[in-house]
Amino acid sequence: MNAVASTEHGTRARHVPIVVGRGLDRWHSWNAPLWSVAGFYVVAALCWTRVDAGATLEEG
Secondary structure, three states: OHHHHHHHHHHHHHHHHHHHHHHHHHHOOOHHHHHHHHHHHHHHHHHHOOOOOOOOOOOO
């Protein structure tokens, strides 16, 4: 599982500069890339609310 996640992260990380560059060319502003990153962090924070830090892996 870890190898798959690492490969997926590397693949997506290569596309970020391309997408940001196209957004800057299209809208001539950093607002769209910054708001998209902010949205990503909001979604990630919401996902973390589902994690029970007190549970063990066996209780899962």
